[in-house]
Amino acid sequence: MKNIFFGFVIGATTLAACNDSNNKVAENKNDNRDTAQVKAQAGSSTATTATVAEVKGTTSIKEIVTTYLQLKNAFTKDNSNDAASAGTSLQTAFKNFDKIALTAPQEKLFEEVADDASEHAEHIGKNGGNIVHQREHFIMLSKDMADLIKTLGNGGQTLYKDFCPMANDGKGAIWISETKDIKNPYLGKAMPTCGTLKEEIK
Amino acid sequence: MSNLRKVILVVGLLFIAIQFIQPAHNKNEQALPTDFAKIYQLPANVERILQNACYDCHSNNTSYPWYSNIQPMASMMARHIKNGKEKLNFSDFGSNSPRKQISKLKEIANQIKDDEMPISSYKAMHKKANLTKEEKMLIMDWMNKTADNLSAEN
Numbered sequence: 001m002k003n004i005f006f007g008f009v010i011g012a013t014t015l016a017a018c019n020d021s022n023n024k025v026a027e028n029k030n031d032n033r034d035t036a037q038v039k040a041q042a043g044s045s046t047a048t049t050a051t052v053a054e055v056k057g058t059t060s061i062k063e064i065v066t067t068y069l070q071l072k073n074a075f076t077k078d079n080s081n082d083a084a085s086a087g088t089s090l091q092t093a094f095k096n097f098d099k100i101a102l103t104a105p106q107e108k109l110f111e112e113v114a115d116d117a118s119e120h121a122e123h124i125g126k127n128g129g130n131i132v133h134q135r136e137h138f139i140m141l142s143k144d145m146a147d148l149i150k151t152l153g154n155g156g157q158t159l160y161k162d163f164c165p166m167a168n169d170g171k172g173a174i175w176i177s178e179t180k181d182i183k184n185p186y187l188g189k190a191m192p193t194c195g196t197l198k199e200e201i202k
Numbered sequence: 203m204s205n206l207r208k209v210i211l212v213v214g215l216l217f218i219a220i221q222f223i224q225p226a227h228n229k230n231e232q233a234l235p236t237d238f239a240k241i242y243q244l245p246a247n248v249e250r251i252l253q254n255a256c257y258d259c260h261s262n263n264t265s266y267p268w269y270s271n272i273q274p275m276a277s278m279m280a281r282h283i284k285n286g287k288e289k290l291n292f293s294d295f296g297s298n299s300p301r302k303q304i305s306k307l308k309e310i311a312n313q314i315k316d317d318e319m320p321i322s323s324y325k326a327m328h329k330k331a332n333l334t335k336e337e338k339m340l341i342m343d344w345m346n347k348t349a350d351n352l353s354a355e356n
């Protein structure tokens with residue numbers, strides 16, 4: 001009985017302590033971000049190379065598409081861990097996207113898509129080992145990608161929009177592919193060829 | 203004093219000490235114009251289930267039972283609320299773009315279908331959060347239907 005009580009209290013103390021330090025780390029991160037912003041503002045007249053690079057961004061639609069396709073191909077092979085690392089890369093590609101060449105309506109759509117899509121990419125990244133949950137996010141991510149490509153183009157490679165009626169619990173789902181042959185990312189090896197070509201995106 | 207007694211004393215004091223760590227309560231009664239219940243025609247039974255099973259971690263209004271003020275439960279609860287609201291906040295749902303609202307509605311249906319939500323440690327303490335099969339179906343159907351309507355409009 002005493003042992004149980006000890007265990008409880010010690011556990012309690014550690015938990016409280018852990019939680020406290022977590023919060024501190026989070027707060028510190030925020031602090032850093034604030035300082036970075038202040039610095040960026042202060043330095044705007046003497047724009048440093050670092051701030052310029054940040055504004056300009058480093059990735060294009062081509063990188064976003066390529067990373068999405070890596071993610072898709074990991075799902076066709078039922079590989080949850082590869083999907084997770086591609087998901088994290090995709091999140092970064094969205095974050096570092098170079099918006100400078102976009103028209104105002106293009107930028108508006110990009111912002112809206114990126115806000116939604118990066119959260120899906122993040123969750124795919126964080127859920128290595130839970131391919132069911134990863135694929136749930138991939139359904140919504142693929143819809144985002146189709147809309148993005150419609151507005152920003154295919155990044156220089158011919159793409160295909162495919163549809164599988166059996167995915168998404170029979171409600172159906174689309175995905176974007178770089179090959180004309182069907183390779184299903186939702187059902188993977190269980191049913192690799194389920195689906196039809198809906199649209200060629202040149 | 204025997205060693206054992208010393209240990210009990212120290213541990214007891216520690217237990218008392220951590221009670222002074224009290225995270226701020228998540229309580230803001232004023233409903234925002236972006237509240238879930240204001241932006242959608244929410245049937246009363248759907249709203250009641252969400253309130254019973256989800257709002258403690260996914261809204262600006264947590265109802266705190268007595269034990270949730272005792273550490274370490276208080277910190278655990280505060281952490282769940284912080285992480286939960288980051289992902290989904292019913293009190294401010296309308297501040298999401300329509301695209302994101304559609305995603306969140308589908309995610310809610312998915313989490314209930316996969317039995318991921320509500321979090322199981324919470325279900326152990328809250329009887330009302332253990333949804334029946336019918337309640338789950340009701341929520342999933344409503345969320346999917348609302349997402350589809352929103353997709354058709356946008």
Ligand SMILES: [Cu+2]
Pocket residue numbers: 123124133137
């Ligand atoms: Cu998720």
